[in-house]
Amino acid sequence: MESTPRAAASGFASTWQPLRRGEFRAVFFGVLCMHTATWVNQVGGATLMSTLTPSPLMTALVQTAASVPVVLLGLPAGAIADLVDRRRWMMAIQLGMLVSALLALLFVAFSGLSPLALLLLTGLVGVGLALQSPAAQAVYGEVVPREELPVAMALGSMSFNMSRIVGPALAGAVLGLAGAVGLYATLALFSALVLVSLTRWRSHAERSRVAPERLWSALRGGMRYVRHSPECHRPLLHTFIYMTCGSAAWALLPVLARDAYQLGAQGYGLLLGAFGIGGLGGVFLMPAVRSRLSLPRIVVASTAIFAVVTAVLALAAPLLVTLIALLVGGAVWMIGATLMYAALQDTLPDWVRARGLSIYNLVYFTAMAGGAALWGALTAPAGTRGALGLAALCMAAAAVAFTRWPLHPSTASHTRATTSLYGDDMPLESLAPGADDGPLIVQISYHVRPECTDDFLRAARAVGHSCRRNGALFWRLFREIDTPDLYVERYMLDSWLDHTRHLDRTTATDLAMRDRLKQFLVPGREPVIRHQLAEALPED
Template structure:
């Protein structure tokens, strides 16, 4: 299967690489365009913030759209729009008509396109790559991002110094066209999952509910936030480090960002060995410590010969942590909610960068660059120390493939799809097992119910018959409950339910209670 999908993945990977290189060139060109303005620290950090802020606004809606529509067509439409926006920015910059405020507007629009692209592309990968190859594909995705982070800034630094930012913006426009061509060559199968797409609002709620009731996903998101908030100081303020602390020009700025990219590529090459030698939480500790020390070097030793190697180490640590968390997300997500959950991941990741960029920019204005990097280093090391209290358990061996194991409900009354709420009850007899063990197993089942559609859940014991337990849960609509029957449950959900049944006297008696006003 990998042989069949390999050429498709390779072509799209190259297209994404071109787009990522263009995006990094765009960022360098935009930041250098405002680095000579009054209050440069604020303008530079605002460019970084406005680049990632759209993810906060549109990532989750984009994930819902990507789970409902043809992802190839969606990506094609977005790339075409981004091409037009980037081309207009290049033309206006060449005419000298772009000031800082207008530059932020264009940067925001390009960020909106990226907010739509990121979760859609992430959700496409499992359609192309076999499940067992997802960790390798995730690592290649990290290589892609960080190769672009290495090549893009270095190339942009040279081009900006020689020709100005307009040329860089034009090349960014062409990069979107390259990705569009790769998408045109991909022939996505036309068959779609059975059933109609989810309504937009209910799809958003379902995505948020899934993440809320997935402890593994919540821990991954929390760990990303602990790392990205202090780590974002590098991406926000490295232009000022180049100019104010090291006395470098645009090409020197490109060298510093290239050092980050080179380190990230080195980290990607080390990932297979690190994955074998270090468990997830050990990886978190090591990468956090390396990143914290690198930030301290920038704060305490503002010399190029020390800063460049420190940024190489920081790039490696950044890539290894992000790649590990991204792979854990991919392996712990079922297909039905993949784009939405990955959109929330992107929201946390980019939101942490945006908020961090603004905060570190203001800190640099108030306290100075060196003090700001010192504060970020302290925050990074403090966050790393929380691993013992809040570890990440990824459970990558769990089965998240769809599993249809509930029987179809047989009702005398036929509800409409929009009817609701629906009250589902399941009556168990627990006469031979330990009731406490059964209740504990039911708490795990509760999370399964609420991940897949239940809005409320309860477990009750009959006072007149202590062996009789009744589980009840509410689902918003009949259609939402049918989705539980026909595709939302996974092999892991089936394992949880089998454990509950093993502790009871057999399968439960299930009843579906419909709204009385719609029962005739």
């Protein structure tokens, strides 16, 4: 058996493997810059607001203004990113963001800044970031071979959460040195860097063999996939709870720095710098932690430790103690948030990855925005330290809940199946029907051995989830009254073209579920498949 140190070293090596590829490094750098700009915009705006008005609520609303575009535009942006060339989509948006950042810079330099103008500018930058975020999070799989995809996704999630640490620290430093003008100059610089990185790679993703969906259909398909994928639910729930409770530290830290420690923008940058250094340390600690602890234990430990960090902030401990707590908090936040993100990524095939990640963003930013508004509102009756204390209690309760409902890694394979439910590769082009003919009912009959009925029904339940998430509008299993061992599966799709998409999306795991059904059938009785198209009736 391999010793623990060697296992840790092996985990470390495998974690950094994709970074040996030049195209992946370009993607990693560009997406890191893009997400860092997100937090520079959000946290820098909150810091500026704390200097413009003493209201904790207005300071917390900056985070809300930055997050609302993700809530409103995230799902359409994810659908578009799954339908178009993601690289070109990102280049178009980044060009627009560069122009917007330069205009904002001129506005701030020559017209000054009011609290309302700051909220509007923060929201404007947030729109551009929201439109491209799902595409940016999904492109990692386009520049690495399939066997490196899980590690690439983990690095992508690390990049997302590392930016959550580096961005606020950078915002504090820039504001301390150059004020609002420096903030928007930094945003313009990041847009330019992302544009440069986008010219350094080309997509090698496997393309769909059928025509793309329309936008509304793609939106429904993404939400349907997540709804009918039980493996997606727990990472999203853990993320929502973790971010709602943890958002108090992020939203109220500028106010705490000003009121409890009498620190200006540079002092706030010091607190954020401690958090940022801790987060970078978490990046390098993560491989060793993953090699020694299971995913459920890491998530529980991260949540519990961050509860303690939030409690230290609530106590307004001596500055040195607070800085140490923020170092630890940055590390555990990085590790916990990254692994929750990676757990969701593991459940998503490429055809719906951007849409699934847009739903993650919706959950993430809804939790951060709603949490920020909640804890900001609680400062009125409870004070800043009281609101932080309540957040620490909620975080501790979340850690207890995560022990009861642990987060386990996905075991599904999203490799495209080499055969279909028809037994071999069915041509995906339209055959006799027209592509838009429909709705279509697919009917599959099974003769089940009586002693295997319960096992068959349990296996059929998993097949039902698979059909629905791959595009079926309706799925049911029926039993023939006159032939008790005969079960009939029926599912409906919008059109014959949707049927070909449904087949194109079939993964090895989906096919294995159907193969399991055959284990419970009467020997020699194969499933019988029929197709039924809706018939237009003549008018009276």
